[in-house]
Amino acid sequence: MIDLYQEELLDHYKNPRNFGTLSNPDIEFSDTNPLCGDEVKVTAKIINGKIQEIKFDSRGCAISVAAASKLSELLKNKSLSEIKKMDNKEVLELLGVPISPMRLKCALLSLRALQKGIYQNLGE
């Protein structure tokens, strides 16, 4: 049972990094995972086409919260064009634990929210 959720993942779940919302963000987007009701709100500040600051207010299962937490660390200083190209593979690698097909939506919720936010807020 234990090996499924490694210590590191659980740590991100219990102490999510960059948790909460930014004021006056350039990007703001909320999304839910209808399967289980996981919710995430992403807020980010952009300078020169790069993420300067990002926060996820994520509520849900360990997988979705840990994914948001780990992403928030990875995404700092990344360019929007890079982020738009990111896909499943990168998130799964980041999580580093086996994700069953049913949980894929949980794992991807935060990245998808950010990508939708970029599209909606910046029209890109």
Place this chain on the structure above:
Amino acid sequence: MKQIKQLDIEKIRNDFPILSQKVNGKNLIYLDNSATSQKPQKVIDAITEYYKSYNSNVHRAIHSLGEKATLKFEEAHEKVAKFINAEKEEIIFTRNTTESLNLLAYSLGKNITSKDNVVITEMEHHSNIIPWQQLCKRTGAELRYIKIDKEGKLDLKNTPIDNNTKIVSIAHVSNVLGTINPVKEIANIAHKNKALFIVDGAQSVPHIKVDVKDIEVDFLAFSGHKMLGPTGIGVLYGKKEYLKKMNPVFFGGGMISNVTKEDAQWADIPNKFEAGTPNIEGAIALASAIEYLENLGMDSINSYVKDLTTYAMKKLLELNNITIYGPENGDRTALISFNLIGIHPHDVAQLLDKEGIAVRAGHMCAKPLMQVMDTQSVCRASFYFYNTKQEVDFLADSLKKVQGVFK
């Protein structure tokens, strides 16, 4: 007092091939029966036999295979009718509970105006909410909810049912709370106000002897797959006096008595509601499932599952940091929804799966109820007559392990 036959669970388990398999290296413990039940060999055989020896379309066939299929399909109507104490012509085969309720919302919707209201409850499955919500949007009628109290029972002292209520539609057993609702009492209130009374029997018909005359329903919807039958076959029972007056919803082959270029007349009930080639093997296999259930005896099933649920309730209540939803005892059956405090239901379900235990996690297709319960999602363990106390013990132990992981 009537003697209730004891079930021989070990023998029964052998009838269900799926139960002997391993999942993630552990014995499968299937506790997701409210979502769908497993199927005994007898039901699987009924499907195979149909395809191996008499597959052909029903009605209008003047050949041996077609005659046999038609006969068996007709018999299935009869078998279902007897099972709920109805008449054969009052049984319409649909795909599932959801389709049965949609059929009603469309057909009965013809007579609903903006002055009317439709009454459901806060504990409904989405399939007994959205068809009525949409009907009310189409007609301007008002959708009203019977509230639930803290214990998870309906507040029948203050129902919103009044003279303008045209339809009252409620779940017999809640798929989240396990509450058995006092349908007879609600039938009484509905009928006093000249409203039609509809029962969603998806969670009750598999467990409790449901007699449509006794509980005084006008319509009853249920799904074959939750009572040992295959997916894709469901039932809508309707009182024939109503069915005869109602318009069909689907049009095409099999549901007419005459067609001209300009117009058509409908076949008798139930055929006028069963347009197109039906799920023949599904109906036949459902009849076989009912034979299996009757052979065990619905009273025996109900009594066994009630005991098991009471036992499970006791075991779960012994855990620390657990929230259990629904009445603690009394009028409830077959399922327990809960949350381990601080651990998301998805994580609980995933970790239990590692132990071979299948439970459901999520909003249970009852989002409005989740709101009332002030949660987003729950875990649900749901039982059938092939589950055992040992399985419940293992569930309880495994939940402790899950808590250990998140400590």
